[in-house]
Amino acid sequence: MRSHYVGGLLHMARERNWGADMLIFRGCGAEQNRAARLYHSGETGDLSFTVSRVLEEFPAAPIVLCGVSLGGNVLLKWLGERATSLPDRILAAAAISVPFDLERGSRHISVGFSRVYERHFLRTLRRKAETKLARFPGLFDPDAMSRARSLYQFDNVVTAPMHGFRDAHDYYSRSSSLRFLDRIRRPTLLLNSKDDPFLPAEVLNEVASVALGNPCLTMEFTEHGGHVGFVSGVPWRPVYYAERRVAEFLAARLEVGSHQQTPKALACGL
Numbered sequence: 001m002r003s004h005y006v007g008g009l010l011h012m013a014r015e016r017n018w019g020a021d022m023l024i025f026r027g028c029g030a031e032q033n034r035a036a037r038l039y040h041s042g043e044t045g046d047l048s049f050t051v052s053r054v055l056e057e058f059p060a061a062p063i064v065l066c067g068v069s070l071g072g073n074v075l076l077k078w079l080g081e082r083a084t085s086l087p088d089r090i091l092a093a094a095a096i097s098v099p100f101d102l103e104r105g106s107r108h109i110s111v112g113f114s115r116v117y118e119r120h121f122l123r124t125l126r127r128k129a130e131t132k133l134a135r136f137p138g139l140f141d142p143d144a145m146s147r148a149r150s151l152y153q154f155d156n157v158v159t160a161p162m163h164g165f166r167d168a169h170d171y172y173s174r175s176s177s178l179r180f181l182d183r184i185r186r187p188t189l190l191l192n193s194k195d196d197p198f199l200p201a202e203v204l205n206e207v208a209s210v211a212l213g214n215p216c217l218t219m220e221f222t223e224h225g226g227h228v229g230f231v232s233g234v235p236w237r238p239v240y241y242a243e244r245r246v247a248e249f250l251a252a253r254l255e256v257g258s259h260q261q262t263p264k265a266l267a268c269g270l
Contacts (some may be wrong), residue, residue, distance in 0.1 A: 005068055005096070005228050008243035016251060018263045019061065023050045025071070027128050036136040038128060040163050041070045041102055042175020044078040055087055062263050064250040065093040069198075069228055072098035073177045079188065080180025092253035094189040094246040097196055097228045100181075101203045103172035106152045114197040117227075118151055125151075129158050178203070181210045181217065189218045189249045191242055193225030220245070 006022065013020035023046065025039035039046075054063060067075030072095035079086070079093060099105035109118045126145065133139055144157035156168035165171035190211060194201050204221050211217040222230065225242070233239035254263050 076177035
C-alpha cells in the first residue's frame with residue numbers, strides 16, 4: 001500500500017512497540033478477490049472476521065482499532081452494531097476523515113472542485129468493476145455503468161445491485177455510520193476537518209449533536225486538514241497530525257486498561 005497515512009500509522013505503532021495489522025478492502029490490494037462482489041462502505045463482515053482472527057491468535061493482547069475514510073465509516077458502523085457484544089479486550093478506536101452520511105457525501109463530491117476527486121474515483125471503480133464483470137457476467141448492467149457520470153449513479157447501478165441493496169439510496173441509508181454513533185460503547189476518537197472536500201460541513205454539526213449525548217465519543221473537528229491530510233510543518237519536514245493524535249489517544253486508553261501482553265493495533269482502510 002502506497003499511502004502516507006498507512007505508513008504513518010504503522011510507524012506510530014512501531015515506535016510504541018505495538019503489533020499492527022491492516023485490513024485492506026476486497027479488490028483494493030494487489031490480489032483480486034475471487035467472490036462475485038467488491039467492497040462497500042457498509043460491509044462489516046470482513047472487519048468482524050479479521051478482529052476475531054486477531055483475538056484468536058493473540059489471546060491476551062489488548063486491541064485498539066483505527067479506520068480511515070470509508071474504512072472509518074465501516075469501523076464506526078461495526079462498533080455500533082456490536083455495541084453490547086464487543087470482547088472486553090477491544091479497548092478503544094479512532095476514525096479519521098469519515099464520510100458519516102454517505103448520500104450527502106456522494107452528492108457533495110459532485111459539486112465544484114470536489115469533482116476532480118470524483119472523476120479519479122470513478123476511473124478506479126470502473127476498472128475494478130469491469131474486471132469483476134469479466135469473471136461474473138450478468139453481475140450488473142455494463143451499459144448502465146458506462147453511462148454513470150457520478151459516484152451516486154455508479155453506486156446506483158453497480159454497488160447497490162452487486163451487494164443486495166435496492167438502489168443507491170437504500171445502500172447509503174443502511175451503511176452510513178451516522179445512524180450508529182449513539183450505540184458505540186468504546187472510547188472512540190472522531191477526527192475530521194471542516195474543509196474536507198468529501199463532506200458538507202453541516203453533517204459534522206449532526207455528528208456533534210449525537211456525540212454530545214454519547215460520552216464514549218471524543219470529537220475533534222479541525223478548521224483545516226482536508227481529507228486524510230492534517231499536514232503542517234514545512235515541505236522538507238512535514239508533521240502528520242492525524243497519525244500522531246490517533247496514537248496518543250489510543251495509547252492513553254491502553255494505559256487505562258493495561259495488560260501484560262504487547263498491544264495489537266488494527267487499521268482498517270482502502
